[in-house]
Amino acid sequence: MTSAAARDPNGEPLDRALAQRVLREHLGSFYGSRNVSVATHIGFAIALGVATFERSSVAALSWLGLVVATDLAVLLAPRWHAGIPDAMSAAWARRYAAQVTLLSLVAAPVPAFFMAPDDMVTTTLLVVVIMSGWTRSMQSLCSLKPALYGYGIPMMAGLVLALAWQGDGVHLFLAVFGAVHLVLTLRIATRQHRVLDEALRLRFRNEVLAARLGEQVVATERASQEKSRFLGTASHDLRQPLHAIALFGAALENELRHRPEGRNAERLMRAVHALGHSLDTMLDVSRLDAGVVAPVLDAVPLDAMFLTLNHTFSAQAEQRQLQLRVRASGLWVRSDPQLLHRMLSNLMDNALKYTWRGGVSVIARERGEVVWIEVRDTGIGIAPEQSGRIFEEFYQIDNPGRDRSRGLGIGLAIVQRLSRLLGHPVQMHSRLGRGTHVRVVVPAAP
Template sequence: MNDGLTTHGLDEDIRVEQVRLVFTNMKNSLYLGIALALVLLAALYSAHNPLPLLTWFSLVALGRVTCVSYAMLALRRGVSATNAPRLIRAMCVIKAFEGFAWGSLTWIVMGQGSLSEQLLTMAALAGVSGNAVSLLAPVFPLYASMQLVQLGVINSKLWLEGSSYSVLAVGCTLYVIGQIGQALMVQRESRESIGLRFENRDLLKRLQVESSRTEQALIEAEQANLAKSRFLAAASHDLRQPVHAQELFLEVLARSQLSQAQHKVLSSARAASQASAQMLNTLLDFSRIEAGVIEPQRRVFQLQPLLCALENELGSQADAKHIVYRSRETHLAVESDPSLLELILRNLISNAIRYTHQGGLLVACRKRGQSVSIEVFDTGIGIEPAQQTDVFREFQQLGNPERDRLKGLGLGLAISQGLAQSLGHALGLQSRPGRGSVFRIQVPCATGLLSSDAFVAASPATLHTGRLRGLHVLVIEDDASVRQGMLQLLEGWGCVCRGGEDIDDALRLVTDWPVELLISDYRLREHQTGGLVVQRVREAINAQVPALIITGDTAPERLREARDIDVPLLHKPVSPLQLYRVLSDMVGTPAGH
C-alpha cells in the first residue's frame, strides 16, 4: 500500500510539473500567435471580405489573450495537485475556443479566395497545428481539445465544398492522426524526463541526508577518539605518578642494609614495577605517534649490533617458553633512526614470542634492490586473512579475550605501524593460520658513512656514589610522594636538595640559595607548567641554570607543548639509571660505570 501511495503521489507531482511547463510556454507565445494572425489578415484582406477577416482576427486575439492571461494567473497563484485538474479543464475550454477561432478561417477563404490564398490558409493552419504539438503535448487533453475542434471546423467546411475538397479533408484528418501519435510520444517523454528529475532530486536529498549522517558519525567518532586519547592521557598520567615514586623509593631501599630474604622481595618488587613501567611506556609511545611529535634522527649504521642486542634482551623470554630464538648474522648497513627501528623490531619480536608456543622464531635480513628487508619469522598460531589488517589497530589482540596483562595491551603492532610510517618504511605481513607469520619491514640501504655510535645496546649499569655529590638541586613537584622519593634518591647520591610544589615555592627557595640544577614536573597545579617554572627561576637568579622537565602527561597537545620547550624532557616513570645519566651529562660529569 505504501508503494502504491508513493507512486500515486509521484504521478500527481509529475502532472503538476507538466501543467507548469505548458502554462509557462503559453505565457511566452502571446506575441508569436498574434503576429501570425496579423500576417494572415494582411495577406488575405480584400475589399469583399473585410468584416469576416476582422471578426476572425478578433476571435483569435481574444482566445490568445485569454489563454495567456489565465496561464499567468494560474502560475502566480500556484499549481498544485489539488487545483491541477480544475486548471486543465478550464484551459481545455479556452484551447477549444482557440481551435474554433483558427479553424473558422477556412469558412472565409476556402472556396471563395484564390488558389494562393487557400494554400496559404491551409499551410498556416498546419503550422498552428504543428506548434500545438510542441506547446501543448505534455498535457495531452489541452492539445486534443484544441486540435479536434480545429479539425472539426476545417473538415466541415471542406466537406461542404464538394468532392474536390473531400480529399483535402481526408488528408487533414490523417495529418492530425499522425500529430496525435507524436503528441502522445512527447507527453510520455516529458513525463519520463520530469520523473527522472524527481528521482534525481530525491536521490540528492537522500545523499545529503546520508552525507549529513556520515559527517555526524565522523564528528562523533573523532570526539570519541579525542575522548579516548584524553582518557588514556589522564589515566597514564595518574598511573605514572605512583609508579614513578615507587621506582624512586625502591632505588633508595636498594641502597640500604637488607637481609638476603629482603633483597629477594625487593627484586620481585622491582620486576613488578618495571613491568608496570613498560606498559606505561607503551602507552607513551602510542601517544607520541598520535601527537605527531616523533622526529626521526636518521643515520647510517650496521644492523648486526642491533640484532645482537635484541637477541640478548629478548632471548630469555623465548627460553622461558622453550622455543628457539635465532637471528641470522648480517653485514648489511641501513639508513634509519636506530632507536625507532629498535623499538619496531622489539615489538615484532615480542609479538612473535608471545604467540609462538612451539618451534621458534628467526630474525633475518636480505637485500632487495636499494632496500634491506628485515624479516621476523615465527611458527606461531598465525593470523586469519580477515584479521591481518585489524592486528595493526590499537588495542587489537588475538586469543586474549580475558585481557591477560601478561599478553600486553594490544598496542605493539599499532606502534610499529605508526613508527614505520614516520620513518617512511613499509611494514608488511604474511601469515597462514596454524603455520606461523612473517613480518617484514623495508629499510633503505646505507648510502653514507657509518656512524660508530649509531646504536648502543642497552645494558644494566651500576651507579657509583659521589658522582653528583655536593650538587645543589631544586625539585618542583606537586605530588608529595614523588617529590619525597626524588629528594631521598638525590640526597642518597650526595646532592644538596630543596623541594617545592609550585612557582612561588621555587622563587622563595632560590632567593638565598645557589641552585645549580632545576628538576620540575611539567604539569603543576593551577595550570602552571614546568616550562614556566624554568623561565621564572632563570629570570629570578639571572642565570641559565641547567633544567630538566619530567612529566607523566601523554596527552598529544601536552606532548607538543613540552617538545617546544628548549629543556631536556623525560617521561615518568624514570628509572634511577636513566635519571643519573641525564643529570651527569647536564652537569658535565661522566656517567660511566
C-alpha cells in the same frame, strides 16, 4: 506526530523537508528553460501572423496580439531564484503552473482562427508546431503535474477541436491522432514524473544520511581525541607515583633479599615493571593519535640498530629456548631512528611471544630504492579470518583470558600507526601453524 529521528540536519520534519527540496530542484529546472520556451512561443505567434497577415481577419490577428502580450507578461514576471527559501517552493510552483496554464488557455483558440479546409499548408504547420511544441515541453514539465496538465490539455484540446470542426476525413483523422498523442504523452510524462521524483528523493535521502554519517565521524574523531588526551593525562599523572612505588619497592626488595618475604618483593617489582611498561605503551598510543610525534628523518645504519635489538631480545629468546638470528647487512636506510627502532622492537617482541619452538630471524635486503626489513618467526601463525584484526588495539590471538604476561595487545597497533607516520608500508604473510613473515619497506639512504 513526527518522531525526532525523522528530521533533517536543519531540524525540519524529514518528509516535509524532503518534499520541499525535491520541489526546489524542479523549480530550478523549470525556470532554467522558461525564457527560451516563452520566447519560442512569441516567435511562433509573430511568424504565424506575418505569414497569414493578408488573409487573416482582424479578430485572428488581435488574438495573436493577445497571445504575444500574455507571453511578454509571463516573461517579465518575477522569477524564482536560488535565494528563495525552500518553504516558499510550493507557492512558486503554483505560480508557475498558473502561468503556463494561462499561456495554454490563451493560445488554445489560435488553430480555430487560422485553420481552413482548403489551406492544408497552414493546417500542417499548426499541427506540426503545436504537437512538437507540446512534446518538447512535456520533458521540462513532467516533474510538476499541475503545470503538465495545465499546459498540455488546453493547448492540444484546442488543436483537436479545431481539426474535428472541419469535418472532413483528413482533419478527423488528425484530430483522433492528436487526442491519442495527448493521452499517450500524458501517461509517459506521468511515469517520468514518478521516476524523476523518486530519484531526487533517493538522492536527497542519501545526502541526509551522508550528513549524519559525517556528524558521526566527527563525533568519533572527537571521542578518539578525548581518549588520547585522557590516556596521555592519566599516564603522566600515574607515572610519578609509580616511580615512587618502584623506588620504595626496590629498597624493600634489597632489604628482604635473603629472607622468605623476598619472593613477594620480587613479585611486587615485576608487577611494577609491567605496569610501567603498560603506561609507556598507552602514552605512545595517545601521543601518536594526538599527532604530536613528528618524525626526524636521517640516514640510519641498520647494523648498529640490529645489534642493539639483538642485545635487547637475546635474553628473552634464551629464556623461551628460542633461536634469535639478527643478520648484518651493511645497509643504510632513511628513517627516524627512534621510531624505526620502536617498530622493529614491537615486531620482534610480538614474534617471540607467539613462537613456542624454533626461533625468530631479522634480516634486511636491498630492493632497488628501498630496503626490506623482515621479521620472520616459526610461531603459531595467523588464521586468514584474524589477519585483518591483529593491528587493532587490545586484540590478541589465542589469549581470551587476557594473560597480562603477553602484554596489552597494543604493540602491533603502534606498529601500524608508526607505519603511517613514517610512510613505511608493512606487509604480512602468515599461514596457520607455519609462522609469520612481516616486512617493513623503508627507503634506502642515498
